[in-house]
Amino acid sequence: AGLDNLDFAVLCALALAVVAYFGRDTLKAVFSSDDSLTSVSSTSRDIVEVAKENDKNYLVLFGSQTGTGEDYAKKFAKELIAKFQLKVMCVDVEKYDFDNLSQLPSNIPVSFFISTYGEGDFPDGAVALEEFLRDAEADSLSNLKYTLFGLGNSTYEFFNGASKKTEKYLKDAGANLIGKFGIADDGAGTTDEDYLSWKDATLDALKDVLHLDEHEEKFEPAYQYEELEQYYDESVSHGEPTTAYLPENTIKGPFTHNQPFLAPVVKSRELFKNTDRNCIHAEFDLEGSNLKYTTGDHLGVLPSNSDEHVKQFLTTFSLKEDTVFDLISTDATVQPPFPVPTSIGAAVRYYLEITGPVSRSIFGQLVEFSPNEEVKAKLVQLSKDKEEFAKQITSKHFNLADAVLYLSNGKPWSSVPWNFLLETLPHMQPRYYSISSSSSTEPGVVHVTAVVENQPNPTEEGKKITGVATNLLRNIQLVQNKVDLYELEKNEKEGRTPTPSLSVHFDLNGPRNLYKNFKLPVHIRHSQFRLPSNPNTPVIMIGPGTGVAPFRGFIRERVAYKEHHKDDGEAISQLGKHILFYGSRNQNDYLYAEEWPEYAKKLGECFEMVVGHSRLGGDSKKRTYVQDLLIQRREDVFKMIKDGAFIYVCGDAKGMAQGVHKALVQIISEGNKVSEEDATNIIKMMKTTGKYQEDVW
Ligand code: FAD
Structure with missing residues (x-):
């Protein structure tokens, strides 16, 4: 609650004077509320011990929030195995302790894949790693050879914040980077290509530094694959989210990401x-x-995937839906990615992502399974030619099945082993x-x-x-x-x-x-997107389209507050002003249009909704976006900010969030009579102190 009352003037002074000297992290430590980081309970497993016990000579460690980082880490690990026959352990940093990392033998290099989440933060599961690296003493990791790839989105202010911090901490601790620190930008839509160019250069660098022998790339299964004949057995998964949902078990909570x-x-x-x-x-x-x-x-x-996509996939790869299979780990550090035994049909429907855009790297991996020489030549060419791949595959919005059928003129491919597909495609997220x-x-x-x-x-x-x-x-x-x-x-x-x-x-x-x-x-x-705890604090909400979703929640919250305090005149009279900037194309897609007047009636003067439409058609060709609405109401907006308003932005990360940021820079710079650069720093400070929050995607 202390933050709600942080005076805007104080905030500006701080932003302008201090940010330059101390940087964002120090400020964050000073201002953050206690719940700003989700703590991770430490596991008793020591990464160095596990690597040695399992006779590994390479570690690939990922900290991933939505699964993309994990996906690339696994791809990279597979390539290290296929190309250099390394004994790779590829694991989530959440599952291990790093306290003894300094004792990792120098001949076991580590590749880090670190995603950034929210305001330059580490994924929830990587917070313990972050703390360990941040506190590592100078030169304590001078034994460590590492590579680093970060995943992020440049539409966010603290782009690739987590991987950049990782690089700094590792450098400060004396660790030795092999190749270059690579970053992917989902905002530009280039994650896959960023990965591929980093990966090619890094594999070359690893080969040189570690004197590795290169082998012809071949798919090396991570599991022993077995077909069974027991579809109706109760232990066979039909696509249950976890084994706890199988008929022979009883499901108890807690319900989490891993146990929905x-x-x-x-x-x-x-x-x-x-x-x-x-x-x-x-x-x-x-x-x-x-x-x-x-x-x-x-x-x-x-x-889960649709009937149409499941059918297309099974037909394209000549797979039999009812075939039951099991995956047996040959390595204690690798767990089957979904409940097994299961059937091919269930895995395709429930466990694999089969519809998204195709990655160029999978074309390279498919070469060894080409149905004929002609297709092989096309695969080789497209897997090497970024532009041609974009033109022939990506621009047509092909999924994997579409893409391979395109190469074989519509003929199914029976030459691709099912266990290659299940180990190569991303898992359903x-x-x-x-x-x-x-x-x-x-x-x-x-x-x-x-x-x-x-x-x-x-x-x-x-x-x-x-x-x-x-x-x-x-x-x-x-x-x-x-x-x-x-x-x-x-x-x-x-x-x-x-x-x-x-x-x-x-x-x-x-x-x-x-x-x-x-x-x-x-x-x-759980997110950090929260109304100020003091209801008297003014609130500016900006959420066009489905970006209005959390603000419907916020407003319902304030309606509940008012009803709860209906006999407390003072509490009600002090409720801060809540202004919602909303936009839709026209009246037809105006979300919850019938609900807002109800809320307005209940909240009275403390609620205002400002609405613009971007495609009214007819005579009115004028397009109004939320950023235009902000500028139209610049004086009110600035006054609210000066009075300590919290600002919330939700919805499209690309155009909208940046447009809104720009409009607010203009409003603060004009209102406060400071340069745009200073206004930008003020907003940065507001973000750091949680007074400007984004929930964008
Ligand atoms: P997916 O299957 O994930 O596909 C994603 C996109 O790719 C789609 O546009 C699809 O048409 C396209 N696509 C599919 N196949 C191909 C192909 N072969 N080539 C090219 N393109 C392809 N969304 C909301 O509507 N409301 C919200 O409140 C909301 N809140 C969110 C909050 C957060 C924190 C985040 C991260 C996202 C939020 N989203 C929200 C987005 C949401 O999570 C999903 O991304 C979205 O609904 C699409 O999911 P999907 O499974 O339908 O599409």
Whole structure:
């Protein structure tokens, strides 16, 4: 609460005078609230001991928040094994202790893959590593040879903050970097290409420094693969999220990312009216889970692939759905990535990402499994030629099955081993949604607001590019509300409605009917996106499109506060001003349009909503974005900031968040009569002290 009252003048003075001397980390330590970092319980496993016990001569360590860092770490590890036949241990830093890292023999190099999360922070699971490296004494790691690859997004202020800190700490501790520190930029959409160029250079550097012999690259399975004949055995997974969900077990909490809860969607509805796009409001019931959330948190939803995509994948690689297989680890440091034994059909539907864009590196790996010489030549060429790959594959929005069929003129490939695919494709990851309900009004129910990813493929008539989780949510919404799918399709075809029919269909019953009654595996991810604890603090919220989701939660929270204090005139009269800047294309996609007047009625003067539309059409060709609305209201906005307002930005990380940042720089620079550079530093300080928070994606 102390922060809420931090005077804007003091903040400015601090920003201008101190930031230059001390840097962000010191300030953060001074100002951060205690809960700003999630602490990690230490495991008793010593990385050095485990590496030695398992006779490893190379470590690949990843700190990953959403799975991308993990994915690249594993790819890199596989390549080290295939190319140099190293004995690689590839593990999540969350699972180990690093206190003895200085005793790692100098002939065991380490490759770090570190993702950045939020405001330049380490992933939750890498906080212990961060603390260890930060506190390492000078020269204490002079034995260590390492490579480092960071994953981040340049639309965030503290781009690749975590990997940059890792580099500094390692350098300060005297560790020796091999090759160059590489960074990936998801903001520019170049993560895969950034990785590939870093990887090629780093493998060359490793080869030189470590005097490694290079072998012809070959797929080396990490598990012994066995086919079984026992589909109906209760120990065989049909796609259950974890083995605890198998019929022979009983599932108990706690429910986490690793052990999701099966929450029923108890209500759902379409939020857009009369448009060719869809946005789903879904309400998940948490009863019986013991899960708690706070307004501003995220819901993680683990989706499954559609019938159409599963079928396409199985046909393309000539795979039999019912084949049951097991994976046996030959190495104590490697665990099967999903519950086994399972069937190929279940793995393709529930455990693998089969629809996203194809990575160029997988083309290189597929060469050894080419169905014929002609395809092989194409694979070799495309895997080496970045531009040609972008032109022929990426720009067409191909998924893996589309891409290989394109190379073989539509002929299925039976030459690719299934265990190569299951070890090479990324594993299904949860999608996150900013919770749009309030934990004060509906503690046991989580609302999400998800825009459906479904657009025509410009290069292939009749084909759509579809997102997994959002189309699954729409499928649930249509079935739950008993919409006649046949009628919907007919109406769309005959031009009676712009609302698209369902492009892809899902098995809503799930493995062994576990998902019946519209259940989905979910978990809560706690965020730091929080209303000021003092309700008298003014609040500026900026959230166009689905970016409005958490602000619906915030406003419901304040309505609950007012109702709770209805007999306390003073509390109510002091409630700070809450202003929401919202934008949509037009009236048809104006989210929760009918709810806002209700909130306004209840909150009275302390709530104001400023709305702009970017595509009104008709005579009005003028496009208004939230950043324009901010400028239009510059005086009020500056006054609120001066009065200590907290600023919240949610939604599109690329255009919107930057546009808003720019508008606020202008407002502060004009209002405070300082240069834009100084205004930028003031905003940086606001971010550091939690007075400017972003929830962008
Ligand atoms: P995915 O399957 O993950 O696909 C992602 C995109 O790639 C889609 O646009 C899809 O059409 C496209 N695509 C698929 N295949 C290909 C291909 N072969 N080539 C090229 N493109 C392809 N979203 C919301 O709607 N509301 C929220 O409140 C919200 N909050 C979020 C909060 C956080 C912290 C984060 C990180 C994200 C949030 N998101 C939110 C985004 C959300 O997590 C999902 O990314 C989004 O819903 C898409 O998921 P999907 O499974 O439908 O699409």
